[in-house]
Amino acid sequence: MSVETIVEMNLKQPGNKIENRGRLLVKCPDKPGIVSVLSSFLLKHDSNIIESSQYSSDPENGTFFIRIEFHCENLMKKSKQMELDFKEIAANYSIDYYFAYGNERQRTAIFVSKEPHCLMELLWEWQNGDLDTDIVVVVSNHEDARGLVESFGIPFHYIPANKDIRKQVEEEQIRLMEDYEVDLLILARYMQILTSDFVSHFQNRIINIHHSFLPAFIGARPYERAFDRGVKLIGATSHYVTNDLDEGPIIEQDIERVDHRDDVIDLKKIGSRIERRVLTKAVKWHLENRIIVEGNKTIVFH
Structure with missing residues (x-):
């Protein structure tokens, strides 16, 4: 099944009236009347508010x-004036x-190494129409996932990577992202440090x-280190991703309880379940x- 076929199927899901659906995200100094101003603006443009979530830091x-999130008839004709x-x-x-x-679907690339569980979860969600994006390419430093990816009709690019050739590898990856006009990159257990x-x-x-x-x-090796520490919760x-390793803005986290009976293999199995659902939620919210x-x-409006 090709990418185009799956996209067409997703767009035909019941109730998917994307052509008249819009979203407005706002950040500003807090003061009285902002919600009223925004609501009046949408009313002036014949828009009906479907969902609204707000937060003030102080x-x-x-x-x-x-x-x-709002609905507006003939939105795409009105959007520039709005x-x-x-x-x-x-x-x-x-x-x-x-x-x-709603009709501007983001184009997504997935980077993966050897472990396929997060990649598979994303592909299943996408195939089911529950991931509102076009997965246009998968990039890997191993060949392991090629058969899986190509069975979905998605291009697969094998680019060997290590610290000695990192600069030329990333130049090729950037060119590839530009060729595919990628909006979002997902690192689905891609075990390489990005510069x-x-x-x-x-x-x-x-x-x-x-x-x-x-x-x-x-x-590296968090499950082994967690086991050695005797933790009772893993997550x-x-x-x-930012330039500080594993310290970028957090989108989603989850945990499960473990005990002394669980060895490293058990921790990895439990952890893979958590990883799949946490990554999928974060991607959907983005x-x-x-x-x-x-x-x-991050401010995350669930």
Whole structure:
């Protein structure tokens, strides 16, 4: 089944009226009347609010965040004028904002090494129509996942990688991302460290899954280290990638209880289940524009 066929199937899911669905994300200094201003703006443009979530870091001198999902007939014909009209509001209230539209599907690349469980979860969710994106390419430093990926009709690129050839590898990867016009990169257990040059090309657009409940056991072999420490809880963390290893803004985390009966193999099996669901949630929330990055933290509107 090809990428195009699956995309067409996904767009035909019941109730998927994407052409008239919009999202508005706002960040600004908190002050009275902002919600009223935003609501009045949408009303003026004949838009009906479907979902609204907001947060203030401090009602007196804090920052206000809001995500509004709305329906508007003939939205794509009106969108340019809406954004033009919103500029004046943004200037008056010092608003950082972002409009997203339901029919503008993001193009996603997945990077993977040898362990396929996170990759498989993402492909299943995508095939079922539960991941609102076009997975346009999978990149790996091993050949192990080629058969799986190509069975979905997705291009697979094998690019051997190690620290000695990292610069030329990343140059090839960046070129590949540009060729495929990629919006989002997912590191689905891609076991290579990315350089600052690579990360700078995709700021807040690389999502990683770390097989540890960060900030515990940063770096390699976390399950072995957790076992040696005798932990009673293990977890996984999905975060945006920054130049600080495993210290980017956290999107989602989860845990499960373990005990002295569980050896390293058991911990890895339990951990893989956690990794799959944590990464999938983080990717879905990013694709649904539910995340605002604030410094090294995230505001996530579930």
